[in-house]
Amino acid sequence: MFPELPTEKISYLAESVLKLSDYYIQNPNGETPWSEKYCQVAYRHYxxxxxxxxxxNVVRHGQDVGFFDGLKVFVDWGCGPGTASLAxxxxxxxxxQIEKQILYDISxxxxxxxxxxxxDLVNVQKLKTLRLESAGGKSSCLVFSYSLTEINxxxxxxxxxxxxxxxxxxxxEDGRKLLLLREMLIKKGYYMWAPCTHQNACPLLVNSKHDWCHDRAAVTAPAWFTQLEQMLPMKNKTVTTSYLLxxxxxxLAKIGGFARLVGDSLEEKGKTRQLVCRGPQREFLTWMHKSIEPQILPRGELVTLPDDIEVKSNELRLKSPL
Ligand SMILES: C[S@@+](CC[C@H](N)C(=O)[O-])C[C@H]1O[C@@H](n2cnc3c(N)ncnc32)[C@H](O)[C@@H]1O
Known part of the structure; x- marks a missing residue:
């Protein structure tokens, strides 16, 4: 997905990325300025x-739990370049299994x-106006990829x-807004398939004022991207995202047998801890160094907890490896 880029264009790209990043910081709810050349360049390459x-990564997590089963029509609302549809x-x-991909953007x-x-999109329709109801139904999925942030x-x-x-x-801010949306959707009778493995209150929303649920994915990028990053204050060895499916x-009931790793691995004196979610409690999967070799597991993955864990306050202490 990283397009080729001649070396002499890298500094222009760096300027464009910085300009769009500044625009987003100054206009957190503003529409992406698509008609500007700098925006198109920064978006395409960065x-x-x-x-x-x-x-x-979100699609992979959805496949892990069967989220897409039976879904055939995908409406990408605020699609921009069609990022989510491409994924x-x-x-x-x-x-x-996809029968139709609808792309819609106000711009x-x-x-x-x-x-x-x-x-590579399937039976794609690009619409300038869209009455959302018209594409709804039992096999339809409505996709918001970084577009809800631009509307209320x-x-x-x-x-x-x-x-x-x-x-x-x-x-x-955006992550906690998403957790409030989760709460609203559950009240309306909807079910969370991922990242949550349960339909209870979100422990990060309820038991903390600043935490938010997010996933982390590794970035494998070409050499020119490393050169670009040397000119930028932001680095992307990994990227994070907050999502809901x-x-x-x-x-399926089996989802309740899983827990989700919702934090990075933390080294502490005598133990390694990692925030894990399986219900409304804020809990840490814990490897006590004196009794078990610590495991470094990627944030965002599903795990099955062994039966012999010892619960000590907010720690789930492992006796056997995951
Ligand atoms: C940050 S961009 C995300 C683009 C793309 N979905 C992605 O993931 O890369 C947000 C998009 O939402 C679109 N958007 C904002 N308000 C909209 C509205 N009221 N109706 C449709 N699209 C809208 C913007 O034009 C922009 O393309």
Whole structure:
């Protein structure tokens, strides 16, 4: 997904990325300025590939729990270049089941300037106007990929969809807004399929004022990207994302047998701890060094907890490896 880039263009790209990053910081809820050349350049070579990695990871987590089963129509609302649609179609198994991909953005320039990337999408329709209800139904999934952050609430018609796939910037503010949306959706009778393995209150929302749930994915980038990053204050060896996969249908019961690693591995005196989520408590999976070899596991993955864990306050102490 990282396009080729001649070395002499790297400093122009760095300027463009900084300009768009400043724009987003100064206008956190503003629309992406798609008609500006600097925005198109920065998005194509920087934001798009990084968001694609994030979205591919979300798709993989969805596949782990069967979230996409039976879903055939995907509406990418606020699609921009179509980042989420590209990630959906990049999953070989999912691609065989998709019947239609609808791209919609308030700015048609966003979709048009990236149309060279859309040849792998399935039966794609690019719409300049969209009545959301018209594409809803039992096999429809409404996708918001970094687009809810630009509006205040879900657009009218969203309730007609069986499934919602939502990714948001992994900041405390946007991440906690997403957790409030989770709460609202559960009250309305929707079910969380991922990252949550339960439908109870979110321990990060309830038991902390600043925490937010987020996932981490590794970035494998070409050499020019490393050169680019040397000119930027932000580094991306890994990228984070906050996401929700939600359906009207409940997930399979087996999901309740899993827990999700929702923190990075922390080295402490005599133990290694990692925040884990399996219910409304804020709990840490704990390896006491005197009794077990610590494991370093990626944040965001599902784990099955062994039966012999010892619960000590907020620690789930492992006696045998995961
Ligand atoms: C940060 S970009 C994300 C683009 C893309 N989905 C991605 O993941 O890379 C947010 C997108 O939402 C679109 N957007 C904002 N308000 C919208 C609205 N009211 N209706 C449709 N699209 C909207 C913007 O034009 C922009 O393309």
């Amino acid at each position: 934001y798009l590939p990084l968001n694609f990695i994030r979205l591919k 959906l179609a990049a999953d070989a198994k999912l691609k065989t 048609p320039a966003a979709v048009e300037s990236f149309s060279d990337l859309h040849s 609430e879900l657009p009218p018609g969203w309730e007609q969809y069986e499934a919602l796939m939502i990714a948001e910037p992994s900041t405390s 939600v359906r009207k249908t409940p997930p």
